[in-house]
Amino acid sequence: MSAEVIYGKQLAEDLRQEMKSEVSELHTKDIRPKLVVVILGEDPASMSYVKGKQRASEKIGMDSDLIELPVETSERELLDLIEKLNQDHTVHGILVQLPVPDHISDQKIIEAIHPDKDVDGFHPANVGKMMTGQDTFYPCTPYGILVMLKRADIKLEGKHVVIIGRSNLVGKPVGQLLLNENATVTHCHSRTKHLQSHTKQADILIVAAGKPSLISGEDIKEGAVVIDVGVNRVDGKLTGDVDFESAKEVASHITPVPKGVGPMTITMLLHNTIKAAKRIHNQ
Numbered sequence: 001m002s003a004e005v006i007y008g009k010q011l012a013e014d015l016r017q018e019m020k021s022e023v024s025e026l027h028t029k030d031i032r033p034k035l036v037v038v039i040l041g042e043d044p045a046s047m048s049y050v051k052g053k054q055r056a057s058e059k060i061g062m063d064s065d066l067i068e069l070p071v072e073t074s075e076r077e078l079l080d081l082i083e084k085l086n087q088d089h090t091v092h093g094i095l096v097q098l099p100v101p102d103h104i105s106d107q108k109i110i111e112a113i114h115p116d117k118d119v120d121g122f123h124p125a126n127v128g129k130m131m132t133g134q135d136t137f138y139p140c141t142p143y144g145i146l147v148m149l150k151r152a153d154i155k156l157e158g159k160h161v162v163i164i165g166r167s168n169l170v171g172k173p174v175g176q177l178l179l180n181e182n183a184t185v186t187h188c189h190s191r192t193k194h195l196q197s198h199t200k201q202a203d204i205l206i207v208a209a210g211k212p213s214l215i216s217g218e219d220i221k222e223g224a225v226v227i228d229v230g231v232n233r234v235d236g237k238l239t240g241d242v243d244f245e246s247a248k249e250v251a252s253h254i255t256p257v258p259k260g261v262g263p264m265t266i267t268m269l270l271h272n273t274i275k276a277a278k279r280i281h282n283q
Contacts, residue, residue, distance in 0.1 A: 144264025165208035217246030
């Protein structure tokens, strides 16, 4: 048995084509979705990532601005900028690239962005709506995973999902989204004892621990779906948290690293920005 590989890269391209048509239609109604990305400092990896977001926005016809600030920018200056963007009616989505420098509070920045423009889905108001099953902006990576599973026609209701990782960015929200789909969810983490006893029970295994090759084929139930969220650099190459070669011989479906979950994150950011533009226009 060899697993069917779920390529997020191809799915992302297909979704972006659909979004391009949607944005074009919005332009005829004088609605121009606009995303503003703010980054502090010049970290090469972060800069490459935010420029990727900007290019993706422009490719589907969406307006996009990148605001680059020096690393020494004060918390007050950043908060004032966010408030200015909150009040700008031409801006529909605001994203501050995290983490910010140590002298600035991540949480203060997240809470300063108006919930209607919080296309990252991190504001407590949007997290609360997600927790209670309401329509809102969902965090982009967890939302991308949900869309990947649905597009692959993988049944979620009644399935046992095991998640390794409990971060606010991926682990916790993806668990809630799948719980909202009537899956049974188990969270594992660095303090979990006898990890394999949990992973071997999973119908769907989502690994977001940030540890290369944490999971191999022997940790997976025959026919399970394996979603690898890990992004690690080993010997100059990108690798996930799952040993792909051994896992694919046991799983029914598996995502690779790269070309798996990663491309879906930016795609769902675009989706959220389009959604924000339509909402704000209707208001």
